[in-house]
Amino acid sequence: MHKQSDQVPEFAIIGHPNEGKSSVLSTLAEDDSVRVSSKPGETVKCQPFPVVIDGKEIIRFIDTPGFQNPRKTLEWMQAYTGDEIELIPAYIEAHKDNPAFRDDCELLGPVAAGAGVIFVADGSRPVRNVDRAEMEILRLTGAPRMAILNSKENETGFLENWHVAFRKHFNSTRLFNSAKATYVQRIELLESLKSMDQQWEPALRKVVQSFTANWQARTRQTVAIMLEFFEEVLPYSETLACTPDKEVEARVKVRERFEQHVAKKEQAAQKAIRRLFKHNIFNVSLPQQSILQEDLFSERTWEFLGLSDKQVIMAGAMGGAAVGAGVDLAAGGITFGVFSTLGGVIGAIGTAMKGKKWLGDLHLLGMKVGGDQVRIGPVTNVQLVYILLDRFFLFYSHVTNWAHGRRDYTSAEIDGSTTRAGVTTLWSREQRAVAERFFKKITAGSLSEEDDVLKEFKELLEWQLKRLSEATQHLS
Numbered sequence: 001m002h003k004q005s006d007q008v009p010e011f012a013i014i015g016h017p018n019e020g021k022s023s024v025l026s027t028l029a030e031d032d033s034v035r036v037s038s039k040p041g042e043t044v045k046c047q048p049f050p051v052v053i054d055g056k057e058i059i060r061f062i063d064t065p066g067f068q069n070p071r072k073t074l075e076w077m078q079a080y081t082g083d084e085i086e087l088i089p090a091y092i093e094a095h096k097d098n099p100a101f102r103d104d105c106e107l108l109g110p111v112a113a114g115a116g117v118i119f120v121a122d123g124s125r126p127v128r129n130v131d132r133a134e135m136e137i138l139r140l141t142g143a144p145r146m147a148i149l150n151s152k153e154n155e156t157g158f159l160e161n162w163h164v165a166f167r168k169h170f171n172s173t174r175l176f177n178s179a180k181a182t183y184v185q186r187i188e189l190l191e192s193l194k195s196m197d198q199q200w201e202p203a204l205r206k207v208v209q210s211f212t213a214n215w216q217a218r219t220r221q222t223v224a225i226m227l228e229f230f231e232e233v234l235p236y237s238e239t240l241a242c243t244p245d246k247e248v249e250a251r252v253k254v255r256e257r258f259e260q261h262v263a264k265k266e267q268a269a270q271k272a273i274r275r276l277f278k279h280n281i282f283n284v285s286l287p288q289q290s291i292l293q294e295d296l297f298s299e300r301t302w303e304f305l306g307l308s309d310k311q312v313i314m315a316g317a318m319g320g321a322a323v324g325a326g327v328d329l330a331a332g333g334i335t336f337g338v339f340s341t342l343g344g345v346i347g348a349i350g351t352a353m354k355g356k357k358w359l360g361d362l363h364l365l366g367m368k369v370g371g372d373q374v375r376i377g378p379v380t381n382v383q384l385v386y387i388l389l390d391r392f393f394l395f396y397s398h399v400t401n402w403a404h405g406r407r408d409y410t411s412a413e414i415d416g417s418t419t420r421a422g423v424t425t426l427w428s429r430e431q432r433a434v435a436e437r438f439f440k441k442i443t444a445g446s447l448s449e450e451d452d453v454l455k456e457f458k459e460l461l462e463w464q465l466k467r468l469s470e471a472t473q474h475l476s
Contacts, residue, residue, distance in 0.1 A: 010060045012110040015120035020150030023178035032404045068103035070133040088112040117145035135169040144197035147173045171196045181403045223461045229269040237377035250374040378443040390422030
């Protein structure tokens with residue numbers, strides 16, 4: 001009945017509606033197309049959810065109906081006197097034409113074919129007699145089996161009773177919050193499946209190795225998306241012809257075009273990252289309080305940092321000169337590299353200057369006015385790199401830690417919205433120097449694929465993404 005090591009490991013996910021069965025399946029399979037419903041009888045047929053990496057199926061999870069008639073099923077199995085190996089096929093054959101046992105036959109079909117069992121229960125409620133009947137049925141199948149206590153809430157009063165019941169019926173048990181499971185916790189759960197049966201160990205070891213390698217590949221792809229974004233934004237420039245009496249109008253126009261360009265490219269990059277981590281059906285909603293909800297060029301994001309008008313003005317006035325001198329920008333109590341937006345910088349400078357908003361444009365956007373034309377870009381201040389990097393890091397943390405089985409979009413997220421500093425504020429002087437060298441090269445149009453500056457910047461971004469993942473797993 002057991003799978004051989006050279007076959008794709010297959011697991012039937014079994015449990016009651018509204019107890020986390022579908023959420024566990026969705027998170028394990030990294031598939032947000034799994035239907036999550038609190039109504040019994042929604043699933044009537046087994047449905048496979050394969051996990052494919054590099055075009056090859058490496059593991060398969062099967063969504064199953066709930067038990068329909070567990071007490072009578074258990075009675076039949078306890079009275080069975082035939083060959084134990086034929087218990088499940090004999091049961092299915094005896095009941096396949098009886099509508100009262102339709103779901104029971106359907107869910108036991110994969111088990112008869114050699115699938116392992118993952119039984120999911122809600123640990124916030126007490127153990128019932130019907131649960132014991134279902135667990136005993138699964139024990140009698142002889143299939144490798146694990147029990148998952150889906151800890152949806154902080155209610156722990158019944159956990160010990162569940163653990164006692166599980167120890168009697170399963171090879172291993174795990175606590176697992178499918179709504180908040182991180183990537184590392186998902187890997188740990190897959191690792192624990194190896195303890196179900198020794199025959200499964202070689203195949204499951206390959207599964208875990210594939211998952212780990214795939215995550216590293218996604219990190220590199222995320223960096224590639226970020227680099228493509230910077231290549232399309234930082235060197236951007238546009239010149240608009242104008243007459244002296246139309247100068248102000250021209251300034252507004254080129255600036256609006258730049259704002260729209262950056263916003264469009266950032267949205268496209270975020271969409272690509274979301275797709276990379278397989279959030280395809282359900283949009284990963286950002287919480288209303290998130291600074292990422294703000295338009296790229298809103299004033300709120302700069303004010304979010306709590307900077308005074310004086311500090312904002314100093315940021316615009318000192319930026320270009322300080323970067324040119326290669327010094328660390330921390331003048332007047334300003335902390336740079338924050339995850340405010342470009343618009344926060346520009347908009348707040350304009351407000352602080354009481355109409356003299358071109359100071360921000362001159363020092364941050366590289367706007368030049370003269371003769372019969374207005375030109376914007378390339379960007380002249382490295383602070384834009386830090387601002388946009390921190391927005392990417394914040395989005396990456398949010399997307400990679402949104403469990404695929406989660407559907408409660410109104411809850412607070414892992415977001416960092418109450419923090420008043422961005423990730424890059426923690427970078428060392430050497431790390432900031434790497435970013436500044438990249439900025440100078442790319443805005444000068446002299447960056448090539450073979451450039452050591454690009455290699456250093458890639459390594460820095462990969463290091464930071466890895467640190468973000470590790471930090472979140474630790475907090476979980």
